[in-house]
Amino acid sequence: MMHVYADRVNHMENSAIREILKVTEQPNVISFAGGLPAPELFPLTDIRESYDRVLGAGDPSVLQYGTTEGYLPLREEIAAQMRAKGIKAEADNIFLTNGSQQGLDLIAKLFLNPGDVVLLQNPSYLGAIQTFRSYQANFKSFLTNEGGINLPDLESSIKQHGPKLIYLAPTYQNPTGTTFTLEERQAVARLASQYGIPLIEDDPYGELRYEGPILPSIKSLAAEDEVIYLGTFSKTLAPGLRLGWIVADQKIIAKLTVAKQGTDLHTSTLLQRATHYYLTHFSAAEHVEKIRQTYKLRRDLMLQELKFAFPTQARWTEPTGGMFIWLTLPEGYDTDQLLPRAAAAKVAYVPGIHFFANGESNSSMRLNFSNPTPEQIKQGINRLAAIMKVN
Amino acid sequence: MMHVYADRVNHMENSAIREILKVTEQPNVISFAGGLPAPELFPLTDIRESYDRVLGAGDPSVLQYGTTEGYLPLREEIAAQMRAKGIKAEADNIFLTNGSQQGLDLIAKLFLNPGDVVLLQNPSYLGAIQTFRSYQANFKSFLTNEGGINLPDLESSIKQHGPKLIYLAPTYQNPTGTTFTLEERQAVARLASQYGIPLIEDDPYGELRYEGPILPSIKSLAAEDEVIYLGTFSKTLAPGLRLGWIVADQKIIAKLTVAKQGTDLHTSTLLQRATHYYLTHFSAAEHVEKIRQTYKLRRDLMLQELKFAFPTQARWTEPTGGMFIWLTLPEGYDTDQLLPRAAAAKVAYVPGIHFFANGESNSSMRLNFSNPTPEQIKQGINRLAAIMKVN
Structure with a gap:
């Protein structure tokens, strides 16, 4: 039987990252392609105890239907x-989601008619582009x-x-690792308010x-309710839980509630109860500090290895946080076309083109430093340099 | 700031059940309104052990990102x-979802353009109507x-x-509790195939x-790939986990994968691993048998109490499974208008009107028998009869 799908299906694409990750599943491939946290840092013992306590307290409501807001x-x-x-923010401003990807989807569902314009950074997070595209959005970007x-x-x-909508990731952005200054944050907050455009x-x-300094969120700088903030436990706790949240005005929370009812009723009660137990019984801050220390060493190492491996031609960002470095080869290189050669040399990255909403060809690539081990970072950057033939 | 929402938001309604459940949160209200399993039957100990084992095996991948299909x-x-x-069905035909509500949402996302017609039973499951409506579907029903x-x-x-799309719940339907015969199932499978219309x-x-007999699913009777089957662990295990599945042709699974990537990436890895542990280490069949025995007694009791309380005027379905009885008062009664009186008498139900996609006024109501205790069933039906003044 031939199925006739809805028009929006023509706007959905199989994620490039997904296809790329297939490459990385081959044995001995060193992957800088994913956006995965380091699994050896997951607080398995504390999460285990959290589930054990909430399931062992004799309260069956931890397994019952719950409210849509959380x-x-x-x-x-x-x-x-x-x-x-x-x-x-009060509790009424917080809305629980299955990771912040669902936050993006629900906000798009609330605001986007087919053909509506989303203004975003170029490059931007691939998953956000994919979500907005499924609502048949058009994309406009501004110079960065x-x-x-x-x-x-x-x-x-x-x-x-x-x-x-305006979509921004102002802090240690995926894919570039770059961060907006305080002045930029203030200016963006002012523009969203002045033109009355919801800003994610x-x-x-x-x-x-x-x-570097702790910079205030755009949400905290905005006088009005135009900023919708998305948070997640995926990077500070574990992504396999699938738990994130939205901070927004109560009117928007009310609309999100109706949208999520039709989407999946609510986020897992047990997951929320166990995460609440974890947050109130263990030192989440100490755990995040451990992640920071580990990732900082990996970032330092990757930057150092890039310096050795690409002495002149390539340039790259030097992020002060996050999980990614953005590397740009000299003009004329096409990182999308080079990927099969990288895969053959057992190293993987995400070609820059996939982070541009309108698909501009590109000599850049995204490199992840949180997931590979130090030894893999050393080997992988050298493999990369070899196939790029730039040293 | 005034927000300008997408057109689809005008088609989303705050769930009537949600508003009704607020009534039931008042103290001493006996609620036949919800669709909740009996929490005292949740296999807390077995689920606790399942989580403990998968989190205690020293494998951090239980907390890592996973594949979208499951x-x-x-x-x-x-x-x-x-x-x-x-x-x-092989593994390639199975797609994991956050409860079957997400299955409905993803299928609607794949197939429905604004204005498309969904053909469904009248009455039908409220949550399905709500989901299809958010995709701006029109509804047509057929006589039952x-x-x-x-x-x-x-x-x-x-x-x-x-x-x-055709949407059917052929077995112990919500809200009526009724079931299609074998002949009806065969005929529906044939019609879907003949006219090439995907049937949920x-x-x-x-x-x-x-x-009564175990009847084959429509999916098992269909020669081709037109039937998309939705299953869930919400009624046999626990709804607060939020885990369901879709059985469909691989071509549809591929499209669902792209749709879910943009929606929430994937369903919780930990939840899937723990549920797999439960299914392969505990006797799920024995547990379901326990649920059956308990709910059967409650159904029997509710039918008996209805007979005493409504000796002549009202009529009701006698379901051979499921969680609901559908009660119809004589013409002229409006169960929506009677609800405040019921709430004042500390008993709640869902007025029939909410299960009709096009909102036909109705003298019917849905009564849930799985969640209330036997004592509550007795008292609640008597309270109901008193306010209906039909005995």
């Missing part, structure tokens, strides 16, 4: 964490100078394209800071 | 269970005779309306059989 004590705990970061914002260009893009601030990596 | 050994286990029910199908009417509905067979209650 488990109230967890919403209260997250609101307190948000307030500690300068974001005005190695991650920084060209503010006049941003404002003229807003005026010219009338975007329905995606912040999966904010806690993974290796040096 | 954990392969769990897909294999579910495929085997499906084959035992006569459905041709207390749950049975009027086949000539179904075929003429297909011809007249050209539906994009929603089967959350199939395992909850109290008497």
Whole structure:
């Protein structure tokens, strides 16, 4: 039987990352392609105890249907964490999701008609582009100078394209690792407010800071309710749990509630109860510090190895946090075409082209340093340099 | 700031059940309104051990990102269970979801353009109506005779309306508790194939059989790939886990994979690993038998109490499985308008009107018998009869 799908299906693509990860499943491939945390750092013992305690307390409601917004004590705990970061939030402003990917999907569901414009950084997070595309969005980007914002260009893009949403990852962005300055954050908050455009601030990596100042979130700088903030436990706890949250105005939370009811009723009660137990009984802050120390060493090592391996031609970002370095080869190189050669040499990356909403060809690549071991980072960067024939 | 939402938001409604459940949260209200399993039957100890074992095995991959289709050994286990029910399925035909509500959402996402027609039973599952509505579907129904199908009417509905999807819950349906006969199942499978229309067979209650024959699923009777089957662990294990599955042709699974990537990446790895452990180490069949025995007693009691309380005027279905009885008052009664009086008398139900996609006014109500205790069933039915003033 031939199936006739909805029009939006033509706008969905099989994720490039997915196909690339197939390459990395071959034996002995060193992968800088994924966006995976280091599994050896997952707090298995503490999470095990958290599940054991909530399942062992004799309260069957941990396995019953729950409210769509989420488990109230967890919403209260997250609101307190948000307030500690300068974001005005009560439990009523917090909405639990199955990872922040679901946050993106629900916000797109609320705001995007087919043909609506989403204004975003170029390059941007692949998963966000994919989600917005499934709602048949059009994309406009504004100029960035190695991650920084060209503010006049941003404002003229807003005026010219009338975007329905602005999507930004201002802190240790995926894929570039770059971060907006305080002035840029203030300017973006002001523009969103001035033009009345909802701004999604995606912040999966904010806690993974290796040096430099702690910068306030755009949400905390915005006077009004235009900023919708997305948080996640995927990078600080574990991604296989699938738990994230949205911070937004109560009116938006009410709409999200209706949207999520039709989507999957609610996020797992047991998962929320166990995560609440973990947050209130173990030192999440100490655990994040351990992650920071480990990833900082890996970032330092990768930067050092890049310096040795690509002495002149290539350039790259030097992120002060997060999980990624963005490497750019001289013009004329096409990292998408080079990927099969990299795979043959048992090393993988994500070609830069996949992070551009409108698919601009590109000589860049995203390199992940959180998942590979130090030994793999050394070997992998050398394999990469060899196939690029630039040293 | 005034937000301008997408057009689809006008088609989303706050779930009536949600508002009704607020009534039931008041103290001492006996609720027949929810669709909740009996929490005292949740296998807390076995689920606790399952989580403990998978988290205690020293394998951090239980907390890592996973594949979108789902954990392969769990897909294999579910495929085997499906084959035992006569459905041709391999692991490649199984797709894991966050409960079958997400299955409905993803299928709607794949197939429905705004204005497309969904053909469904009247009444139908409220959550399905809500999901299809969020994709701006139109609804057409076919005549049912207390749950049975009027086949000539179904075929003429297909011809007249050209539906994009057919949605059916043929076994112990929510809200009526009624079940299609073997002949009806065969006829529906034939019609879907003949007209080439994807048919969603929603089967959350199939395992909850109290008497009567085990009937084959429509999926098992269909020669081709037009039937998309939805299963869930919500009724046989626990709904707070949020785990369900889709059985479909591989071409549809491939499209579902792309759709779910943009929606929430994948279903919790830990949840899938723990559920796989449970299914392969504990006797799920024995547990379901315990649920059956308990719910059968509650159904019997509710039917008996209805007989005493409503000796003449009202009529009701006598379901051979599932969790619901559908009660119809004499014409002229409006169960929606009567609900505040019921709430004042500390008893709750869901007015029938909410199960009709096009909102036909109705003198019916849905009564749940799985969640209330026997004592609550007795008291609640008597409270109901008193406020209906029909005895």
